[in-house]
Amino acid sequence: QSALTQPPSASGSPGQSVTISCTGTSSDVGAYNYVSWYQQHPGKVPKLMISEVSKRPSGVPDRFSGSKSGNTASLTVSGLQADDEADYYCSSYAGSNVFVFGTGTKVTVL
Amino acid sequence: EVQLVEAGGNSVQPGGSLRLSCAASGFTLRSYWMHWVRQAPGKGLAWVSRINNDGSGTGYAESVKGRFTISRDNAQNTLHLQMNSLRAEDTAVYYCAREYSGGLYYWGQGTLVTVSS
Numbered sequence: 001q002s003a004l005t006q007p008p009s010a011s012g013s014p015g016q017s018v019t020i021s022c023t024g025t026s027s028d029v030g031a032y033n034y035v036s037w038y039q040q041h042p043g044k045v046p047k048l049m050i051s052e053v054s055k056r057p058s059g060v061p062d063r064f065s066g067s068k069s070g071n072t073a074s075l076t077v078s079g080l081q082a083d084d085e086a087d088y089y090c091s092s093y094a095g096s097n098v099f100v101f102g103t104g105t106k107v108t109v110l
Numbered sequence: 111e112v113q114l115v116e117a118g119g120n121s122v123q124p125g126g127s128l129r130l131s132c133a134a135s136g137f138t139l140r141s142y143w144m145h146w147v148r149q150a151p152g153k154g155l156a157w158v159s160r161i162n163n164d165g166s167g168t169g170y171a172e173s174v175k176g177r178f179t180i181s182r183d184n185a186q187n188t189l190h191l192q193m194n195s196l197r198a199e200d201t202a203v204y205y206c207a208r209e210y211s212g213g214l215y216y217w218g219q220g221t222l223v224t225v226s227s
Contacts (some may be wrong), residue, residue: 001172003154037215038155045146045205046155046218057209089155093212097160097169099145104154 004029004090004102011108012080021091022073023036030071030102034093037066037075041086049088050075077107085109112136112216113207126196126225131208132189136188140164140184145208148202149220154174158204159191196225205222210213 005023010019021094022037029035037050048057050066053073062080073092077084086102118130141194146158159180160169168180178194189206201224207214 003156038152039212040155045217047217048210048213048215051211055211057210057213057215076129087154088127091155091157091213097167098161098171099157099169101136101147101155102156 001094001098001100004092004093006090006105007090008103009091009106011110012077013084013110014080016080017076018080018107019074019076020088020090020107022075022092022102024071024073024100025072028092028094032093033068035066035068035073036066036091038089038091039084039086040042040089043108049102052102061078076089076096080109082109112208114208114216114218115141116204116206116221119204119223121226122226124197127194128196129222130191130193130204130206130223132191133210134187134189134208137208139182139187141212144148144152144180144182144189145207145209145214146180146189146224147205147207147214148200148223149203150199151204153202156202160204161189163227177201195221196223198225201225 038046040046054066113135159178177195203220205220208216
C-alpha cells in the first residue's frame with residue numbers, strides 16, 4: 001500500500017493549462033478505473049473533482065479533465081484561474097476494499 | 111442537504127483508545143459505502159478505512175490494520191471508527207466521507223485526534 005506518486009508542485013499562468021500525473025502500479029491505478037481527484041484549499045475540506053478516471057461530478061467546471069494510461073493517471077486543468085491554486089490529490093481503488101491516495105501536488109497560479 | 115458531522119476527537123496518550131463517530135443526515139446511510147480519511151498536520155491525505163453499505167465488508171490501510179475497526183449503525187445513521195493502541199503518528203484530523211461512483215463526494219468537517227504524552 002504505497003502512496004501513489006505525484007509531483008510535489010506544478011504551476012501555470014492564468015489561462016494556461018497544467019497537467020498533474022499520478023503514478024501507481026498494476027495493482028491499483030493500472031488495475032481499476034476507480035481513480036479520483038480531489039482539490040483542497042488551505043484549511044478547507046477536500047472536494048471531489050473527478051471520479052472513475054474522467055467523470056466530473058455535478059458543479060465541477062469542464063476545465064477539469066482526467067485520463068489514464070497504464071499505471072499513470074492524469075488531471076488537466078485548462079484555462080487556469082486564481083481559485084485553482086490549491087493542493088490536488090489523486091486516489092485509486094487497490095482491491096479488497098482498500099484505497100490509496102497520492103502524495104499530493106501544490107498547484108500555483110503564477 | 112447531505113451532512114456528515116464527526117465527533118469524538120480528543121487528546122490521548124500513546125497506547126490509548128478513542129472512538130470516533132460520524133452522524134449522517136440528509137440521506138439514507140444504508141445506501142452508501144463510507145470511508146474514514148485522515149490528514150496529519152501539514153501533511154497530505156491518507157486513506158484509513160472503508161465499509162460497505164451493510165457492514166459486511168471492510169478494508170483498512172496497512173498502518174492501522176489490527177488497531178482500528180470501522181463499523182456502522184444504519185438504524186442510527188451513524189458511522190464509527192474504534193481506534194486502539196494509538197501512536198503519535200495517528201495524530202491527524204479524521205474525516206468521514208460518503209463514496210459516490212468510486213470517489214468521495216461528501217466529506218465531514220473533520221475531528222482532531224492528538225496522540226501525545
